Amino acid sequence: MGLFRVIAWLESKRMKYLLILLPLIAIGTGVFLGIGKIDLTNIDYSFEYNSSSSGGMPSPPLSFNVLEQVLKFGPPIVLSFFALMAGGFLAVLAPFRGDREWSEGQFQLLRLSKHSMLSILLVRLTLYVLTFWLFATIILTMGSIAILRVDDDYTMLIKDAYTMFQIGFWTYGPLIMSLGIFIDSIRTAYYMKGSKIVTNIIPILGWLVIGLAISDAFQFVQGKLFDPWLFTAIRDVTLLGDTGIPMFKEPLLLTVLTSFVLCYLGSRILEEVEA
Amino acid sequence: MIVEFRQVSKKYNESDGLNPTDFSVREGQVIGLFGLNGSGKTTTLKLISGLLQPDNGRVIVANGTPRKNSQQISYLGDKMSFFPWMTTKDIRSFMSVMFDGFNPSKFDELSQSLEVPQKAMGQMSKGQMQRLRLVATMSRQAQLYLLDEPLSGIDLVSRSLIIETLIDVWDKQSAVIISTHEIKEIENFFDRALYLKAGTLVEDVIAEEVRKDNKSLTDLFIEINRDGVN
Amino acid sequence: MIYYIGLVAVALGAWLSIRGTSSLTARISMIGILAGIYYYFIH
Numbered sequence: 001m002g003l004f005r006v007i008a009w010l011e012s013k014r015m016k017y018l019l020i021l022l023p024l025i026a027i028g029t030g031v032f033l034g035i036g037k038i039d040l041t042n043i044d045y046s047f048e049y050n051s052s053s054s055g056g057m058p059s060p061p062l063s064f065n066v067l068e069q070v071l072k073f074g075p076p077i078v079l080s081f082f083a084l085m086a087g088g089f090l091a092v093l094a095p096f097r098g099d100r101e102w103s104e105g106q107f108q109l110l111r112l113s114k115h116s117m118l119s120i121l122l123v124r125l126t127l128y129v130l131t132f133w134l135f136a137t138i139i140l141t142m143g144s145i146a147i148l149r150v151d152d153d154y155t156m157l158i159k160d161a162y163t164m165f166q167i168g169f170w171t172y173g174p175l176i177m178s179l180g181i182f183i184d185s186i187r188t189a190y191y192m193k194g195s196k197i198v199t200n201i202i203p204i205l206g207w208l209v210i211g212l213a214i215s216d217a218f219q220f221v222q223g224k225l226f227d228p229w230l231f232t233a234i235r236d237v238t239l240l241g242d243t244g245i246p247m248f249k250e251p252l253l254l255t256v257l258t259s260f261v262l263c264y265l266g267s268r269i270l271e272e273v274e275a
Numbered sequence: 276m277i278v279e280f281r282q283v284s285k286k287y288n289e290s291d292g293l294n295p296t297d298f299s300v301r302e303g304q305v306i307g308l309f310g311l312n313g314s315g316k317t318t319t320l321k322l323i324s325g326l327l328q329p330d331n332g333r334v335i336v337a338n339g340t341p342r343k344n345s346q347q348i349s350y351l352g353d354k355m356s357f358f359p360w361m362t363t364k365d366i367r368s369f370m371s372v373m374f375d376g377f378n379p380s381k382f383d384e385l386s387q388s389l390e391v392p393q394k395a396m397g398q399m400s401k402g403q404m405q406r407l408r409l410v411a412t413m414s415r416q417a418q419l420y421l422l423d424e425p426l427s428g429i430d431l432v433s434r435s436l437i438i439e440t441l442i443d444v445w446d447k448q449s450a451v452i453i454s455t456h457e458i459k460e461i462e463n464f465f466d467r468a469l470y471l472k473a474g475t476l477v478e479d480v481i482a483e484e485v486r487k488d489n490k491s492l493t494d495l496f497i498e499i500n501r502d503g504v505n
Numbered sequence: 506m507i508y509y510i511g512l513v514a515v516a517l518g519a520w521l522s523i524r525g526t527s528s529l530t531a532r533i534s535m536i537g538i539l540a541g542i543y544y545y546f547i548h
Binding site for chain 1: 321324325326327328345346348350352353354355356357358359360368369371372373374375
Protein backbone atom coordinates (compact mmCIF):
# COMPACT_ATOMS: atom_id res chain seq x y z
CA MET A 1 0.00 0.00 0.00
CA GLY A 2 2.92 2.28 0.75
CA LEU A 3 4.22 1.92 -2.79
CA PHE A 4 0.79 2.69 -4.24
CA ARG A 5 0.58 5.85 -2.15
CA VAL A 6 4.08 7.00 -3.06
CA ILE A 7 3.66 6.33 -6.79
CA ALA A 8 0.24 8.06 -6.73
CA TRP A 9 1.93 11.02 -5.06
CA LEU A 10 4.80 11.14 -7.59
CA GLU A 11 2.46 10.71 -10.57
CA SER A 12 0.07 13.37 -9.32
CA LYS A 13 2.98 15.82 -9.13
CA ARG A 14 4.26 14.80 -12.55
CA MET A 15 0.87 14.96 -14.26
CA LYS A 16 -0.26 18.06 -12.40
CA TYR A 17 -1.47 19.92 -15.50
CA LEU A 18 -3.17 16.89 -16.94
CA LEU A 19 -4.99 16.29 -13.68
CA ILE A 20 -6.18 19.90 -13.67
CA LEU A 21 -7.24 19.62 -17.31
CA LEU A 22 -9.41 16.52 -16.84
CA PRO A 23 -11.76 18.04 -14.20
CA LEU A 24 -11.88 21.26 -16.26
CA ILE A 25 -13.00 19.30 -19.34
CA ALA A 26 -15.56 17.45 -17.20
CA ILE A 27 -16.91 20.66 -15.62
CA GLY A 28 -16.96 22.44 -19.00
CA THR A 29 -18.85 19.55 -20.57
CA GLY A 30 -21.33 19.56 -17.68
CA VAL A 31 -21.97 23.28 -18.00
CA PHE A 32 -22.51 23.09 -21.76
CA LEU A 33 -24.78 20.09 -21.45
CA GLY A 34 -26.96 21.99 -18.98
CA ILE A 35 -27.31 24.93 -21.37
CA GLY A 36 -28.03 22.62 -24.31
CA LYS A 37 -30.97 21.11 -22.50
CA ILE A 38 -32.81 24.40 -22.00
CA ASP A 39 -32.35 25.55 -25.61
CA LEU A 40 -33.40 22.25 -27.17
CA THR A 41 -36.64 21.67 -25.29
CA ASN A 42 -37.92 25.09 -26.27
CA ILE A 43 -37.49 24.58 -30.02
CA ASP A 44 -40.78 24.41 -31.91
CA TYR A 45 -40.56 21.65 -34.49
CA SER A 46 -44.04 22.26 -36.00
CA PHE A 47 -42.89 24.62 -38.76
CA GLU A 48 -42.73 21.86 -41.40
CA TYR A 49 -46.38 20.92 -40.87
CA ASN A 50 -47.33 24.57 -41.33
CA SER A 51 -45.52 24.76 -44.65
CA SER A 52 -47.21 21.59 -45.97
CA SER A 53 -50.67 22.85 -45.09
CA SER A 54 -50.06 26.00 -47.10
CA GLY A 55 -49.61 23.95 -50.27
CA GLY A 56 -45.87 23.25 -50.33
CA MET A 57 -44.20 19.80 -50.70
CA PRO A 58 -44.90 17.74 -47.58
CA SER A 59 -41.70 16.60 -45.88
CA PRO A 60 -41.24 12.85 -45.59
CA PRO A 61 -41.83 11.85 -41.98
CA LEU A 62 -38.50 9.98 -41.83
CA SER A 63 -36.33 13.01 -42.52
CA PHE A 64 -38.36 14.99 -40.04
CA ASN A 65 -37.63 12.38 -37.40
CA VAL A 66 -33.93 12.35 -38.19
CA LEU A 67 -33.74 16.11 -37.93
CA GLU A 68 -35.62 16.02 -34.66
CA GLN A 69 -33.34 13.31 -33.29
CA VAL A 70 -30.23 15.16 -34.33
CA LEU A 71 -31.38 18.40 -32.76
CA LYS A 72 -32.48 16.65 -29.61
CA PHE A 73 -29.53 14.39 -29.00
CA GLY A 74 -26.79 15.97 -31.10
CA PRO A 75 -25.31 18.34 -28.50
CA PRO A 76 -25.04 15.83 -25.63
CA ILE A 77 -23.63 13.14 -27.91
CA VAL A 78 -21.19 15.44 -29.70
CA LEU A 79 -20.04 17.14 -26.49
CA SER A 80 -19.55 13.87 -24.64
CA PHE A 81 -17.76 12.46 -27.67
CA PHE A 82 -15.32 15.38 -27.84
CA ALA A 83 -14.75 15.33 -24.09
CA LEU A 84 -13.97 11.61 -24.30
CA MET A 85 -11.68 12.21 -27.29
CA ALA A 86 -9.79 14.91 -25.37
CA GLY A 87 -9.51 12.61 -22.35
CA GLY A 88 -8.37 9.78 -24.62
CA PHE A 89 -5.68 11.97 -26.14
CA LEU A 90 -4.39 12.86 -22.69
CA ALA A 91 -4.56 9.18 -21.71
CA VAL A 92 -2.31 8.25 -24.63
CA LEU A 93 0.23 10.87 -23.53
CA ALA A 94 0.05 10.05 -19.79
CA PRO A 95 2.67 7.26 -19.63
CA PHE A 96 5.31 9.31 -21.45
CA ARG A 97 7.82 10.79 -19.09
CA GLY A 98 10.01 13.82 -19.58
CA ASP A 99 13.67 13.47 -20.46
CA ARG A 100 14.57 15.37 -17.30
CA GLU A 101 13.57 12.44 -15.15
CA TRP A 102 16.25 10.30 -16.77
CA SER A 103 18.94 12.94 -17.02
CA GLU A 104 18.49 14.29 -13.50
CA GLY A 105 18.65 10.82 -12.01
CA GLN A 106 15.24 10.28 -10.45
CA PHE A 107 15.15 7.13 -12.51
CA GLN A 108 18.32 5.88 -10.82
CA LEU A 109 16.69 6.52 -7.47
CA LEU A 110 13.60 4.44 -8.27
CA ARG A 111 15.71 1.78 -9.89
CA LEU A 112 17.70 1.18 -6.68
CA SER A 113 14.66 1.17 -4.41
CA LYS A 114 13.40 -2.01 -2.76
CA HIS A 115 10.49 -2.23 -5.20
CA SER A 116 11.02 -3.87 -8.56
CA MET A 117 10.50 -1.85 -11.72
CA LEU A 118 7.67 -4.24 -12.60
CA SER A 119 5.72 -3.42 -9.45
CA ILE A 120 6.31 0.30 -10.02
CA LEU A 121 5.06 0.04 -13.63
CA LEU A 122 2.02 -2.03 -12.62
CA VAL A 123 1.07 0.52 -9.97
CA ARG A 124 1.47 3.30 -12.54
CA LEU A 125 -0.73 1.42 -15.01
CA THR A 126 -3.43 0.88 -12.38
CA LEU A 127 -3.38 4.57 -11.50
CA TYR A 128 -3.65 5.71 -15.13
CA VAL A 129 -6.47 3.28 -15.89
CA LEU A 130 -8.48 4.24 -12.79
CA THR A 131 -8.02 7.97 -13.40
CA PHE A 132 -9.23 7.82 -16.99
CA TRP A 133 -11.99 5.38 -16.18
CA LEU A 134 -13.30 7.80 -13.57
CA PHE A 135 -13.10 10.69 -16.04
CA ALA A 136 -14.80 8.78 -18.86
CA THR A 137 -17.53 7.48 -16.54
CA ILE A 138 -18.29 11.00 -15.28
CA ILE A 139 -18.53 12.33 -18.86
CA LEU A 140 -20.70 9.45 -19.95
CA THR A 141 -22.99 9.80 -16.95
CA MET A 142 -23.43 13.51 -17.62
CA GLY A 143 -24.13 12.83 -21.31
CA SER A 144 -26.71 10.19 -20.35
CA ILE A 145 -28.42 12.51 -17.90
CA ALA A 146 -28.59 15.20 -20.59
CA ILE A 147 -30.19 12.79 -23.05
CA LEU A 148 -32.64 11.46 -20.47
CA ARG A 149 -33.73 14.98 -19.56
CA VAL A 150 -34.69 15.50 -23.20
CA ASP A 151 -36.47 12.20 -23.52
CA ASP A 152 -36.63 9.44 -20.91
CA ASP A 153 -37.76 6.83 -23.46
CA TYR A 154 -34.11 6.17 -24.11
CA THR A 155 -33.28 4.61 -20.74
CA MET A 156 -32.70 1.15 -22.21
CA LEU A 157 -30.62 2.45 -25.10
CA ILE A 158 -28.43 4.45 -22.74
CA LYS A 159 -28.02 1.46 -20.47
CA ASP A 160 -26.80 -0.60 -23.43
CA ALA A 161 -24.49 2.16 -24.61
CA TYR A 162 -23.12 2.41 -21.08
CA THR A 163 -22.49 -1.35 -20.98
CA MET A 164 -20.77 -1.25 -24.35
CA PHE A 165 -18.61 1.64 -23.20
CA GLN A 166 -17.51 -0.21 -20.07
CA ILE A 167 -16.66 -3.28 -22.14
CA GLY A 168 -14.77 -1.13 -24.64
CA PHE A 169 -12.91 0.78 -21.94
CA TRP A 170 -11.80 -2.27 -19.98
CA THR A 171 -10.85 -4.06 -23.17
CA TYR A 172 -8.78 -1.30 -24.74
CA GLY A 173 -8.02 1.20 -21.93
CA PRO A 174 -5.40 -0.85 -20.04
CA LEU A 175 -3.95 -2.00 -23.35
CA ILE A 176 -3.38 1.54 -24.64
CA MET A 177 -1.84 2.63 -21.33
CA SER A 178 0.47 -0.37 -20.99
CA LEU A 179 1.51 0.07 -24.61
CA GLY A 180 2.45 3.66 -23.73
CA ILE A 181 4.47 2.42 -20.75
CA PHE A 182 6.28 -0.14 -22.92
CA ILE A 183 7.09 2.34 -25.69
CA ASP A 184 8.28 4.90 -23.16
CA SER A 185 10.63 2.27 -21.69
CA ILE A 186 12.12 1.69 -25.15
CA ARG A 187 12.45 5.44 -25.56
CA THR A 188 14.28 5.64 -22.23
CA ALA A 189 16.68 2.90 -23.28
CA TYR A 190 17.65 4.95 -26.32
CA TYR A 191 17.54 8.30 -24.60
CA MET A 192 20.56 7.34 -22.49
CA LYS A 193 22.83 7.01 -25.49
CA GLY A 194 20.94 8.01 -28.58
CA SER A 195 20.05 11.24 -30.29
CA LYS A 196 16.91 13.24 -29.50
CA ILE A 197 15.50 12.72 -32.99
CA VAL A 198 15.60 8.96 -32.63
CA THR A 199 13.99 9.04 -29.18
CA ASN A 200 11.23 11.30 -30.47
CA ILE A 201 10.50 9.10 -33.47
CA ILE A 202 10.28 5.92 -31.39
CA PRO A 203 6.90 6.73 -29.76
CA ILE A 204 5.24 7.48 -33.11
CA LEU A 205 6.60 4.44 -34.90
CA GLY A 206 6.09 2.28 -31.86
CA TRP A 207 2.44 3.26 -31.49
CA LEU A 208 1.74 2.67 -35.17
CA VAL A 209 3.40 -0.69 -35.45
CA ILE A 210 2.71 -2.23 -32.05
CA GLY A 211 -0.87 -0.94 -32.19
CA LEU A 212 -1.42 -2.59 -35.57
CA ALA A 213 0.32 -5.77 -34.45
CA ILE A 214 -1.76 -6.05 -31.26
CA SER A 215 -4.96 -5.33 -33.16
CA ASP A 216 -4.06 -8.08 -35.67
CA ALA A 217 -3.16 -10.46 -32.86
CA PHE A 218 -6.43 -9.73 -31.05
CA GLN A 219 -8.46 -10.35 -34.16
CA PHE A 220 -6.61 -13.57 -34.83
CA VAL A 221 -6.99 -14.85 -31.27
CA GLN A 222 -10.62 -13.79 -31.03
CA GLY A 223 -11.43 -15.45 -34.32
CA LYS A 224 -9.75 -18.68 -33.22
CA LEU A 225 -10.80 -18.89 -29.59
CA PHE A 226 -14.20 -17.27 -29.53
CA ASP A 227 -16.67 -15.36 -31.70
CA PRO A 228 -15.96 -11.74 -32.59
CA TRP A 229 -16.59 -9.88 -29.37
CA LEU A 230 -19.26 -7.46 -30.50
CA PHE A 231 -21.71 -10.28 -31.23
CA THR A 232 -21.17 -12.16 -28.01
CA ALA A 233 -20.71 -9.15 -25.77
CA ILE A 234 -24.37 -8.70 -24.98
CA ARG A 235 -24.94 -12.42 -24.51
CA ASP A 236 -21.88 -13.12 -22.41
CA VAL A 237 -21.90 -10.19 -20.05
CA THR A 238 -20.82 -10.98 -16.54
CA LEU A 239 -20.59 -8.88 -13.39
CA LEU A 240 -17.35 -7.76 -11.82
CA GLY A 241 -17.80 -8.35 -8.10
CA ASP A 242 -20.66 -6.39 -6.59
CA THR A 243 -19.87 -3.16 -8.39
CA GLY A 244 -22.46 -3.86 -11.04
CA ILE A 245 -20.00 -3.07 -13.83
CA PRO A 246 -20.73 -5.44 -16.67
CA MET A 247 -17.64 -7.13 -18.06
CA PHE A 248 -16.83 -9.30 -20.95
CA LYS A 249 -14.59 -12.15 -19.87
CA GLU A 250 -12.34 -13.26 -22.70
CA PRO A 251 -11.14 -9.95 -24.18
CA LEU A 252 -10.67 -8.71 -20.62
CA LEU A 253 -8.48 -11.69 -19.81
CA LEU A 254 -6.54 -11.16 -23.01
CA THR A 255 -6.12 -7.46 -22.16
CA VAL A 256 -4.95 -8.16 -18.63
CA LEU A 257 -2.40 -10.69 -19.90
CA THR A 258 -1.16 -8.46 -22.73
CA SER A 259 -0.91 -5.44 -20.41
CA PHE A 260 1.06 -7.50 -17.90
CA VAL A 261 3.44 -8.73 -20.62
CA LEU A 262 3.95 -5.17 -21.90
CA CYS A 263 4.66 -3.90 -18.37
CA TYR A 264 7.00 -6.83 -17.77
CA LEU A 265 8.95 -6.08 -20.97
CA GLY A 266 9.03 -2.40 -20.05
CA SER A 267 10.41 -3.22 -16.61
CA ARG A 268 13.03 -5.56 -18.10
CA ILE A 269 14.20 -2.75 -20.37
CA LEU A 270 14.39 -0.26 -17.50
CA GLU A 271 16.36 -2.71 -15.38
CA GLU A 272 18.78 -3.49 -18.18
CA VAL A 273 19.39 0.10 -19.14
CA GLU A 274 22.59 1.74 -17.92
CA ALA A 275 21.56 4.25 -15.32
CA MET B 276 33.79 -9.98 3.11
CA ILE B 277 31.28 -7.33 2.03
CA VAL B 278 32.43 -6.80 -1.55
CA GLU B 279 34.34 -9.11 -3.85
CA PHE B 280 35.43 -8.15 -7.33
CA ARG B 281 36.59 -11.18 -9.31
CA GLN B 282 38.13 -10.36 -12.68
CA VAL B 283 35.41 -7.81 -13.26
CA SER B 284 35.52 -5.80 -16.45
CA LYS B 285 33.21 -3.39 -18.21
CA LYS B 286 33.95 -1.63 -21.48
CA TYR B 287 31.97 1.16 -23.13
CA ASN B 288 34.36 1.43 -26.04
CA GLU B 289 38.02 0.68 -26.58
CA SER B 290 39.36 3.24 -24.12
CA ASP B 291 36.60 3.88 -21.54
CA GLY B 292 35.51 1.53 -18.79
CA LEU B 293 37.18 -0.87 -16.43
CA ASN B 294 39.80 -3.50 -17.26
CA PRO B 295 39.68 -6.88 -15.45
CA THR B 296 39.95 -5.99 -11.76
CA ASP B 297 40.21 -7.94 -8.50
CA PHE B 298 39.76 -6.57 -5.00
CA SER B 299 37.73 -7.18 -1.90
CA VAL B 300 36.37 -5.04 0.91
CA ARG B 301 35.88 -5.98 4.58
CA GLU B 302 33.55 -4.45 7.14
CA GLY B 303 34.84 -1.60 9.28
CA GLN B 304 36.86 0.03 6.50
CA VAL B 305 36.59 3.45 4.92
CA ILE B 306 38.01 3.06 1.44
CA GLY B 307 39.02 5.78 -0.93
CA LEU B 308 38.61 5.16 -4.64
CA PHE B 309 40.88 7.65 -6.32
CA GLY B 310 41.52 8.53 -9.90
CA LEU B 311 41.25 11.28 -12.47
CA ASN B 312 38.03 11.85 -14.40
CA GLY B 313 37.39 8.91 -16.69
CA SER B 314 39.60 6.52 -14.73
CA GLY B 315 36.71 4.14 -13.97
CA LYS B 316 35.64 5.25 -10.47
CA THR B 317 31.97 5.71 -11.28
CA THR B 318 31.92 2.52 -13.35
CA THR B 319 33.34 0.59 -10.38
CA LEU B 320 30.71 1.97 -8.00
CA LYS B 321 27.91 1.34 -10.49
CA LEU B 322 29.07 -2.24 -10.88
CA ILE B 323 29.02 -2.72 -7.11
CA SER B 324 25.58 -1.09 -6.81
CA GLY B 325 24.14 -3.34 -9.51
CA LEU B 326 23.24 -0.43 -11.80
CA LEU B 327 25.71 -1.87 -14.31
CA GLN B 328 26.28 -5.47 -15.25
CA PRO B 329 29.89 -6.52 -15.83
CA ASP B 330 30.98 -7.76 -19.27
CA ASN B 331 33.11 -10.40 -17.56
CA GLY B 332 33.82 -11.57 -14.04
CA ARG B 333 31.68 -11.55 -10.91
CA VAL B 334 30.67 -8.92 -8.41
CA ILE B 335 29.64 -10.30 -5.01
CA VAL B 336 28.04 -8.08 -2.37
CA ALA B 337 27.14 -9.52 1.05
CA ASN B 338 27.44 -13.08 -0.30
CA GLY B 339 25.02 -12.49 -3.15
CA THR B 340 24.59 -10.55 -6.35
CA PRO B 341 24.23 -6.76 -6.09
CA ARG B 342 20.68 -7.09 -7.45
CA LYS B 343 19.69 -9.62 -4.82
CA ASN B 344 21.21 -7.65 -1.96
CA SER B 345 20.35 -4.22 -3.30
CA GLN B 346 18.89 -3.11 0.01
CA GLN B 347 22.21 -3.80 1.71
CA ILE B 348 23.79 -1.10 -0.44
CA SER B 349 23.23 2.59 0.18
CA TYR B 350 24.40 4.40 -2.92
CA LEU B 351 24.93 8.07 -3.61
CA GLY B 352 25.15 8.11 -7.39
CA ASP B 353 26.64 10.71 -9.65
CA LYS B 354 23.28 11.31 -11.26
CA MET B 355 20.98 10.10 -8.54
CA SER B 356 18.64 12.82 -7.43
CA PHE B 357 15.31 13.43 -5.77
CA PHE B 358 12.51 15.24 -7.53
CA PRO B 359 13.05 19.03 -7.49
CA TRP B 360 9.66 19.70 -5.90
CA MET B 361 10.43 17.43 -2.94
CA THR B 362 11.04 19.13 0.38
CA THR B 363 13.29 17.65 3.06
CA LYS B 364 10.14 16.28 4.74
CA ASP B 365 8.92 14.75 1.47
CA ILE B 366 12.27 13.03 1.01
CA ARG B 367 11.99 11.58 4.51
CA SER B 368 8.60 9.99 3.71
CA PHE B 369 9.76 8.90 0.25
CA MET B 370 12.85 7.16 1.61
CA SER B 371 10.84 5.39 4.34
CA VAL B 372 8.61 3.69 1.78
CA MET B 373 11.10 3.09 -1.00
CA PHE B 374 14.20 1.85 0.85
CA ASP B 375 14.76 -0.80 3.48
CA GLY B 376 16.55 0.13 6.67
CA PHE B 377 15.85 3.85 6.44
CA ASN B 378 16.02 5.44 9.87
CA PRO B 379 13.88 8.63 10.02
CA SER B 380 15.25 9.79 13.37
CA LYS B 381 18.83 9.44 12.10
CA PHE B 382 17.74 11.45 9.06
CA ASP B 383 16.38 14.24 11.29
CA GLU B 384 19.47 14.20 13.46
CA LEU B 385 21.87 14.35 10.50
CA SER B 386 19.81 17.01 8.69
CA GLN B 387 20.14 19.15 11.77
CA SER B 388 23.89 18.64 12.21
CA LEU B 389 24.57 19.30 8.54
CA GLU B 390 22.17 22.26 8.48
CA VAL B 391 19.97 21.01 5.69
CA PRO B 392 17.18 23.57 5.18
CA GLN B 393 13.51 22.60 5.24
CA LYS B 394 12.63 23.59 1.70
CA ALA B 395 12.18 22.12 -1.77
CA MET B 396 15.24 20.56 -3.46
CA GLY B 397 14.79 22.89 -6.44
CA GLN B 398 15.22 25.94 -4.20
CA MET B 399 18.40 24.73 -2.51
CA SER B 400 21.95 25.69 -3.38
CA LYS B 401 24.19 23.02 -4.87
CA GLY B 402 25.94 22.49 -1.56
CA GLN B 403 22.68 22.17 0.37
CA MET B 404 21.38 19.67 -2.18
CA GLN B 405 24.51 17.58 -1.91
CA ARG B 406 24.33 17.61 1.89
CA LEU B 407 20.72 16.47 1.75
CA ARG B 408 21.65 13.62 -0.61
CA LEU B 409 24.45 12.61 1.75
CA VAL B 410 22.12 12.68 4.74
CA ALA B 411 19.56 10.51 2.92
CA THR B 412 22.25 8.02 1.91
CA MET B 413 23.83 7.74 5.35
CA SER B 414 20.45 7.50 7.16
CA ARG B 415 19.99 4.00 5.83
CA GLN B 416 21.04 0.90 7.70
CA ALA B 417 23.16 -0.96 5.13
CA GLN B 418 26.23 -3.16 4.90
CA LEU B 419 27.84 -1.00 2.27
CA TYR B 420 27.82 2.74 1.62
CA LEU B 421 28.93 3.90 -1.81
CA LEU B 422 29.55 7.62 -2.14
CA ASP B 423 30.39 8.87 -5.62
CA GLU B 424 32.03 12.31 -5.48
CA PRO B 425 30.28 13.18 -2.19
CA LEU B 426 32.05 16.51 -1.90
CA SER B 427 31.14 17.99 -5.26
CA GLY B 428 29.44 21.34 -4.78
CA ILE B 429 30.43 21.54 -1.12
CA ASP B 430 32.71 24.41 -0.13
CA LEU B 431 36.26 23.71 0.98
CA VAL B 432 35.64 24.82 4.57
CA SER B 433 32.79 22.40 5.28
CA ARG B 434 34.24 19.34 3.55
CA SER B 435 36.16 17.92 6.47
CA LEU B 436 33.35 18.66 8.93
CA ILE B 437 30.76 16.94 6.76
CA ILE B 438 32.81 13.80 6.26
CA GLU B 439 33.62 13.72 9.98
CA THR B 440 29.93 13.95 10.90
CA LEU B 441 29.06 11.18 8.48
CA ILE B 442 31.86 8.88 9.59
CA ASP B 443 30.82 9.48 13.23
CA VAL B 444 27.35 8.05 12.69
CA TRP B 445 28.59 5.27 10.44
CA ASP B 446 28.00 1.78 11.77
CA LYS B 447 31.39 0.03 11.96
CA GLN B 448 29.83 -3.29 10.97
CA SER B 449 29.61 -1.97 7.42
CA ALA B 450 32.05 -0.51 4.89
CA VAL B 451 32.22 2.83 3.12
CA ILE B 452 33.68 3.38 -0.33
CA ILE B 453 34.19 7.01 -1.28
CA SER B 454 35.16 7.86 -4.82
CA THR B 455 36.77 11.24 -5.31
CA HIS B 456 39.54 13.15 -7.01
CA GLU B 457 39.54 15.76 -4.23
CA ILE B 458 41.51 13.84 -1.64
CA LYS B 459 43.39 16.49 0.26
CA GLU B 460 40.77 17.80 2.71
CA ILE B 461 39.51 14.41 3.76
CA GLU B 462 42.48 12.10 3.40
CA ASN B 463 42.80 11.38 7.12
CA PHE B 464 39.48 9.55 7.19
CA PHE B 465 40.57 6.73 4.91
CA ASP B 466 41.78 3.32 6.08
CA ARG B 467 42.64 2.11 2.64
CA ALA B 468 43.03 3.56 -0.85
CA LEU B 469 42.45 2.14 -4.31
CA TYR B 470 44.02 4.08 -7.16
CA LEU B 471 42.55 3.76 -10.61
CA LYS B 472 44.21 4.91 -13.78
CA ALA B 473 42.71 4.55 -17.25
CA GLY B 474 40.41 1.75 -16.10
CA THR B 475 43.12 -0.22 -14.31
CA LEU B 476 43.59 -0.65 -10.57
CA VAL B 477 47.21 0.45 -10.22
CA GLU B 478 47.60 0.63 -6.43
CA ASP B 479 45.79 -0.86 -3.44
CA VAL B 480 47.33 0.52 -0.24
CA ILE B 481 46.69 0.64 3.49
CA ALA B 482 46.62 4.32 4.47
CA GLU B 483 48.53 3.74 7.70
CA GLU B 484 51.46 2.21 5.83
CA VAL B 485 51.63 5.13 3.40
CA ARG B 486 51.64 7.56 6.30
CA LYS B 487 54.43 5.58 8.01
CA ASP B 488 56.59 6.30 4.94
CA ASN B 489 55.99 10.00 5.60
CA LYS B 490 53.83 10.25 2.53
CA SER B 491 50.23 11.23 2.14
CA LEU B 492 47.52 9.66 -0.01
CA THR B 493 47.53 12.89 -2.01
CA ASP B 494 51.27 12.53 -2.70
CA LEU B 495 50.70 9.04 -3.97
CA PHE B 496 47.81 10.26 -6.14
CA ILE B 497 50.03 12.90 -7.73
CA GLU B 498 52.85 10.40 -8.20
CA ILE B 499 50.58 7.96 -9.99
CA ASN B 500 49.02 10.57 -12.25
CA ARG B 501 52.17 12.60 -12.83
CA ASP B 502 52.36 11.84 -16.51
CA GLY B 503 48.86 13.28 -16.84
CA VAL B 504 47.58 10.41 -18.94
CA ASN B 505 44.24 9.06 -17.88
CA MET C 506 13.02 -0.91 -55.94
CA ILE C 507 11.17 0.55 -52.94
CA TYR C 508 11.37 -2.84 -51.27
CA TYR C 509 15.14 -2.87 -51.51
CA ILE C 510 15.46 0.70 -50.26
CA GLY C 511 13.07 -0.17 -47.45
CA LEU C 512 15.05 -3.27 -46.63
CA VAL C 513 18.30 -1.30 -46.49
CA ALA C 514 16.64 1.37 -44.30
CA VAL C 515 15.27 -1.27 -41.94
CA ALA C 516 18.67 -3.00 -41.77
CA LEU C 517 20.33 0.33 -41.00
CA GLY C 518 17.70 1.01 -38.34
CA ALA C 519 18.34 -2.41 -36.82
CA TRP C 520 22.06 -1.74 -36.69
CA LEU C 521 21.47 1.63 -34.99
CA SER C 522 18.99 -0.02 -32.61
CA ILE C 523 21.61 -2.52 -31.51
CA ARG C 524 24.25 0.14 -30.99
CA GLY C 525 21.94 2.68 -29.33
CA THR C 526 21.27 0.88 -26.06
CA SER C 527 22.71 -1.61 -23.61
CA SER C 528 19.33 -3.24 -22.99
CA LEU C 529 18.83 -6.51 -24.83
CA THR C 530 15.04 -6.36 -24.46
CA ALA C 531 15.00 -2.84 -25.91
CA ARG C 532 17.12 -4.00 -28.85
CA ILE C 533 14.80 -6.91 -29.58
CA SER C 534 11.75 -4.66 -29.22
CA MET C 535 13.17 -2.07 -31.62
CA ILE C 536 14.04 -4.73 -34.19
CA GLY C 537 10.48 -6.00 -33.78
CA ILE C 538 9.13 -2.50 -34.42
CA LEU C 539 11.37 -2.14 -37.50
CA ALA C 540 10.23 -5.52 -38.80
CA GLY C 541 6.66 -4.29 -38.22
CA ILE C 542 7.34 -1.14 -40.22
CA TYR C 543 8.63 -3.26 -43.08
CA TYR C 544 5.64 -5.62 -42.87
CA TYR C 545 2.90 -2.99 -42.55
CA PHE C 546 4.26 -0.13 -44.62
CA ILE C 547 6.83 -1.37 -47.13
CA HIS C 548 6.15 -5.03 -47.81
